[in-house]
Amino acid sequence: MEDRQDNQVNTDHKWVKAEAAFSEVKKKIAATPILRHFDTEKRPVVIVYASGWAVSASLVQDHDGVYLPVMFTSRTLKQNELNYGIVEKEVLALLCMLDLGYSMLAGRPIQVLARHSTLAWLFRAAGLQGRLDQWAALLSPWTLEITKCTRGEDEILGSLAAAITPRSVVDQALAAIAPRKEPRQSVDTPVPTVEQDEAxxxxxxxxxxxxxxxxxxxxxxxxxxxxxxxxxxxxx
Known part of the structure; x- marks a missing residue:
């Protein structure tokens, strides 16, 4: 009887400690500023990111030297968009964010962080045709400053724009459902031979x-x- 009571006391003590730890974790999660409200006094920064199967963008603002997120957006590419160049995919990501956050971003100068400097070429080139010409017309009312991230920052920006998921983890998780992400494998097929006495x-x-x-x-x-x-x- 005494042993049973001792076991009950030990079990209750462990449960009290576990419950207290769980409550503390919930408080820390609830208090962590995951998304910030848009600050009209701070300059908006849009981070664009494009992969072989999706585009994503994040709206962030500088708080004491740290980019804190305000809004995320992403979508998978349509069948006809899979063959787009990297510049075209980054434009798609930028258009998605400008459309989603129009009420906050309209009329404000925006800094755009991209992994490739060729995005800035779209605003300087003349005689564009097709969809590039249409996109340039859509972006013409906006005041955009295109900044290419320095070496070593591309993975950080990609992680931010991909909803805080590292690209390597995303690619590994999607290997089973996105075979196009895997490198093409070469298979050596032996050359068939026929002997003289075979029919x-x-x-x-x-x-x-x-x-x-x-x-x-x-x-x-x-x-x-x-x-x-x-x-x-x-x-x-």
């Missing part, structure tokens, strides 16, 4: 076969090796 049949199919309405199109040939004589050919 083999080889079937070859037309690679341009296409499906038609109400039916299909095909072409195939059966060869006999090693003479390469045609045994049968058919198409339809």
């Amino acid at each position: 083999l049949l080889v079937a070859s199919f037309d690679g341009s076969a296409r499906v038609k309405r109400g039916g299909g199109a095909f072409s195939a040939i059966i060869w006999r090796l090693p003479e390469w004589t045609v045994v049968k050919a058919a198409s339809g």
Whole structure:
């Protein structure tokens, strides 16, 4: 009976310590300034980041030499946007943030931190065509200062713009669902050989076969090796 009471006391003591620690953690999490309110007296800074499958941006402001986030935005790229150049993807990220935070950013000079200095070329180039010309027209009312991050800062900016998730962790987590992120693997296929005393049949199919309405199109040939004589050919 005494042993049972001692065990009960020890269990209660451990639970009290665990509950107190958990309460302290909740207080610290609640007190941590994850997002700051937009300060109209401070200059807005937009960090843009683009990868092979998504674009993201963060609106931050300088508080005593530290960039604290105000707003995040991100989206995956559409099928036709996957082949865009890095400049075009960074423009997409910038447009997303300007659209989301229009009420806060309109009429203010904005500093844009990018991983590539070519984004500034968009505002100086003449005779742009296609979507670049349209994007330049959309950005013309804004007062933007494009700043390329220095060496060593690109990973920090990428982590901020990607919602505080390091790019290496994102790529590793998406390897199973985004095969395009993995490097192409080369497979060595042995060259087939045919001995003189072997008799083999080889079937070859037309690679341009296409499906038609109400039916299909095909072409195939059966060869006999090693003479390469045609045994049968058919198409339809």
